[in-house]
Amino acid sequence: MRWIGGLRVPLMLAAVAMTTSAQAVEGDAERGRVKADTCLGCHAIPSYSNAYPNYHVPKVGGQNEAYIISALLAYRSGSRAHSTMHNNALALSDQDIADIAAFFSSVGK
Template sequence: MAADKHVRVLAALLLLGAAAPPAGAADGGPGANPKLGQCFTCHGRDGLAKVPDAPNLAGQNESYLVKALTDYKSGARKHEVMSMMAAPLSTADIADAAAYFSGIAIEVKAK
């Protein structure tokens, strides 16, 4: 039952995210790959999670992101939603996503 709810919520979010092209899409800049729109739905264009169960990806290590997405795609790493999202991604798509999110500057502040 919980899995059904996650799939319905994800489908709704993907429909909302598909309405707008990724930032930079018009000029071929960062985020130009149209498949990144599905990432932005949960992880945000700014790399800051928009849904409670999604991690922030801004500034994340590029090679870590490549490995994680590759592992979701192959099934070596399991997550119901991420496995489904990574399945259609090509090696180039994975590299684009990793480069995009790792390239977002983050600022760490002491509390």
């Protein structure tokens, strides 16, 4: 395998393929509002921190739609480590991810 900028080529191609497939699905913010109900329990609370392990939970309202899609795909695949987010993202389809990203990118602006 070839290395490019510290990454193996197949890993880069897989990431591009995952991002492309989810971005090909158009998100609907209203459907996303309903689907994001569980997300709001952590990501809509100002200055929220988890008790154990202790970490800051980011607010995602107003975040870039493509970034949210990329993050959720990475959590779903396990390439971005966080057990709670991984478990939540596993249940999401590409359409769910696009809808949730459309919702969060539309709020908090």
